[in-house]
Amino acid sequence: MAAMDIANHLRRHKKSLTRARAEIWHILTQSEKPLSPDEIHRRLTGHKVDLATVYRNLRALKDIGLVREIDLREAFKRYEAILAGQHVHHIMCQVCGRIEKVRHCVVQDMANAIQKESGFTLKDHSLECFGICPSCQPHKTKAQGT
Amino acid sequence: MAAMDIANHLRRHKKSLTRARAEIWHILTQSEKPLSPDEIHRRLTGHKVDLATVYRNLRALKDIGLVREIDLREAFKRYEAILAGQHVHHIMCQVCGRIEKVRHCVVQDMANAIQKESGFTLKDHSLECFGICPSCQPHKTKAQGT
DNA sequence: ACAAAAATGCAAATCGTTTGCAAGTTAAGC
């Protein structure tokens, strides 16, 4: 989604391009990881924006396909801009919480199997991974014999 | 997880096998789909059990690996018994809400790619699918030429 | 600039889930 297109995309869906929306969109496009509504709210610097407005706008942006909602088993959801129609998943370190993108998606390969097994037509999926990031890898030391 | 083993599994974790736990476990093992805390609560027939107790027990069972928590983008989480250490995913119909198990898991194949791309060691993942079930498939009619 | 449509701030409401505490139940050893 090119920066210029957002206004048109919004207009097509009868949504206005407001100050809050522009700023939220900018924050999301600049972030290297998905952000929570509260994180976004705290990064809003210009004109004051209510947290409820952040929630309303995230939902609006999600509804028209500009933003993706992500569940990483936290108390809240995270949101990220969908750039160039990209499809990504995430992996979160179970030790330090670091989050990275995973561009591989092997689920398409699964769709046929699912179709045969259950008769469902696959439309969408969530795949979130959890593991241990390079910095948190347990150091391999020689066994100390108890 | 054989029915007899649950008591031992609980004991190993310093948990008691209470009336509520036994009944919740029974309900989960009988259900063909993951249930919400409220659904479980409503299915409890014997001695009265508080909803808070259902939540506490679901968490306890999850913590010791007897139960899996599932997020299907609803307002609540669902829970299912982990039988025989099985690893399953789910697919939910976007039209009627029907939920079925997906036994295929292609994520393992992805682990190597993730390891190479991000250096993360994969420990766990969530994969939930959304689509259209056989009953809800749009009927293919001949094009009417507008 | 103008009227209509959409969005916002603010405060209150929602709602799934959690928690403190006193009372009840279970586990384990005798």
Added chain:
DNA sequence: GCTTAACTTGCAAACGATTTGCATTTTTGT
């Protein structure tokens, strides 16, 4: 079977993320 410590429960209150009603402000299309 008792006895006690550990664990669990009911109940009501608290929590925290998210949503909503409504009066007011901003944005849009002409």
